[in-house]
Amino acid sequence: MELICPAGTPASFREAVDAGADVVYCGFRDETNARNFPGLNFTRKELEQSIAYAQSKGTQTYVALNTFMRAGDEIVWYEAVDDAVRLGADAVIVADFGLMAYVAEYHPRQRLHVSVQASASNVDAINFLVDAFGAKRVVLPRILTIPDIARIARQITCEIEVFVFGGLCVMAEGRCSLSSYATGKSPNMNGVCSPASHVRYRQDGNDLVSELGDYTINRFPDGEAAGYPTLCKGRFEVAGQYGYAFEDPVSLDVMDHIDGLREAGVCALKIEGRQRGKAYVAEVVSTLRRTLSADSRSRPALIHRLKLLSEGQQTTSGAYEKRWR
Template identity: 65%
Template sequence: MELVCPAGTPAALRAAVEAGAHAVYCGFADETNARNFPGLNFSREEMAAGIAHAHARGAKVLVAINTFPRAGAEPLWHAAVADAAAAGADAVILADIGLLAHTAERHPGLRRHLSVQAAAANPDAINLYAEAFGVKRVVLPRVLTVAEIAAINREIDVETEVFVFGGLCVMAEGRCSLSSYATGRSPNMNGVCSPASHVVYAEEGPDLFARLGGFTIHRTPKGAPAPYPTLCKGCFTSGPQTGHIFEDPVSLDATALIPALAKAGVRALKIEGRQRSRAYVAEVVRTFRAAVEAVAAGRPMPEGALARLSEGQARTTGAYAKTWR
């Protein structure tokens, strides 16, 4: 299986390639990609240089142009596709139907992958994207079980890519009404989920309050670990229950499920983390490359090597092997 690894900066791209990534995904430094944060992403010159560096070492580069264009601003997204093609990208990762149609018409030789932002989670939807826009691979949402993924693969004729480590989105991938409501910024249009510019920490009495867009997401005793106020991992009261209603503040780690995912027909394993450091990227990529090679060779996989890199040092297999509350 292909190991698809994150690169938020040119340094992270080089680290991922040197650590053994089969492919690296990254985006331009503007709102055309869903990790539009200050200090991240690539200029046009950096993208061309990064692609050349990866190709010289046998790795691919996939350019994420996976936000939804604003009405009247389509030329910005069209230019991103053209620039990715000119730089020699191996594929573009797209979500918007209009942008998929534009790319298929204007750049027919450029390989098209369907972003997880499109939230295509059944054979009918995936086959439509393949037939109408020539999509060759779909990144599946993180809300499917392994059995559901296997069933989907039996009814489609395109590659599937799944997340195996990093941040865990429990919503319909990028369509988070909670984050949009709290901050006024859409994750799949502005490229920002729970943006740092809307985060405030404040000490009130014996507790530390973490707020997002004016909403209290966590309240912890002073001196205790305070998680980042991501809405889906916040503490809420629902009926008689108070706690993490949607999901605990943990990281996805599906290392142990790699053999099952391979049997289910998954073609590529994706690591989340374009906001992470190059040291983090290198360590995660090395570990997963060893795991993928072990599976291919029929050897036992290394386990637990990434525990300290998980959010709150806690891990979950997400929907792959559990039922929702």
């Protein structure tokens, strides 16, 4: 299975390549990219140089153009596709159906992957994208179980890629409006989920309080690791019970399920983390590279140390092992 690794900067890109990535995925420094944060991402020149470096090491590059086009300004996304193809991207990762149509019509030989942001999570949706736009691969949302993935794999004709480590989005990606509700900034349109500009921490007695926009997301007593404030990982009172309504503020880690994912028909394993630094990328990629070639008994020791790099210093198997609350 391919190991697909993140890069938010040229330095992280080189670290991912050197650490053993089969593929590095990244995006342009604009709203065509769902990680559109200050200080991240690539100019056209930086991407050209990074692709050349990857090619020299036998590594592929996927360019994420995974936001939805804004009516009247489609040219921004069209030009991003044109530039990604011109610079030698091995695949473009696309969420917007209109942009998929553009790729299919104007760059029919360009490999097209369906972004997780497209929220294609059933056989009919995926087969439609294959038939209509020639999609070669679908990145499945992080809400499916391994039996779900296996059932889908048996009935589609394109490849399957899944997330295995890093930030856990507990929603059907591409359909979440929580960040938009709290901050006015959309992950689907602006490329930002819970933007740092709207995040605040304050001390209240012995508690550290995290806030997003005008909303209190969590309170952490002394000694409890504090996660990044996103609404879907907030701690609230619901139906008379106080706790995490959707998911704990922890990172995804399903490397214990690699054999099951392989048997289910998955061909590529994706690490989340384009907002992370190059040290994180190097450590995670090199460890998971070794994990893929290790037997099941050796894997826990290899990946245990990665918990220290995870959100809240904890990890979860998400939908692979537990039910929704």
